[in-house]
Amino acid sequence: QVQLVESGGGLVQPGGSLRLSCATSETFFNFYAMGWYRQAPGKQRELVATITWGGSTVYKDSVKGRFTISRDNAKNTLYLQMNSLKLEDTAVYYCKMRKGENDYWGQGTQVTVSS
Numbered sequence: 001q002v003q004l005v006e007s008g009g010g011l012v013q014p015g016g017s018l019r020l021s022c023a024t025s026e027t028f029f030n031f032y033a034m035g036w037y038r039q040a041p042g043k044q045r046e047l048v049a050t051i052t053w054g055g056s057t058v059y060k061d062s063v064k065g066r067f068t069i070s071r072d073n074a075k076n077t078l079y080l081q082m083n084s085l086k087l088e089d090t091a092v093y094y095c096k097m098r099k100g101e102n103d104y105w106g107q108g109t110q111v112t113v114s115s
Contacts, residue, residue: 002026003026006106010112012112014086014115018085020093024076026097030071031053032053033098034071035047038094040092043091048063090114091111093111
């Protein structure tokens with residue numbers, strides 16, 4: 001069973017930064033596309049950023065230039081560096097692994113941006 005464990009969330013003021021991590025013990029992590037998604041209260045889960053096994057990235061328009069997705073295949077870890085955080089970035093952030101035709105999700109980590 002695939003396990004994904006997110007960490008790094010917390011409370012931050014507008015303009016601040018956080019780095020989220022998503023760790024897995026999954027073998028061949030480097031072969032799988034990964035992504036970060038978020039879900040705010042009362043809203044649907046939405047894509048934030050994705051990264052392929054080759055390192056190609058895609059970002060939601062509203063986070064371009066502020067967020068950076070990356071992966072360390074030696075550590076089996078996915079990251080999301082979030083800078084210049086805004087109130088509207090408040091959400092539970094989830095990482096996702098695309099393995100074959102299946103998607104696997106972590107439990108989520110809360111990010112709250114508030115003054």
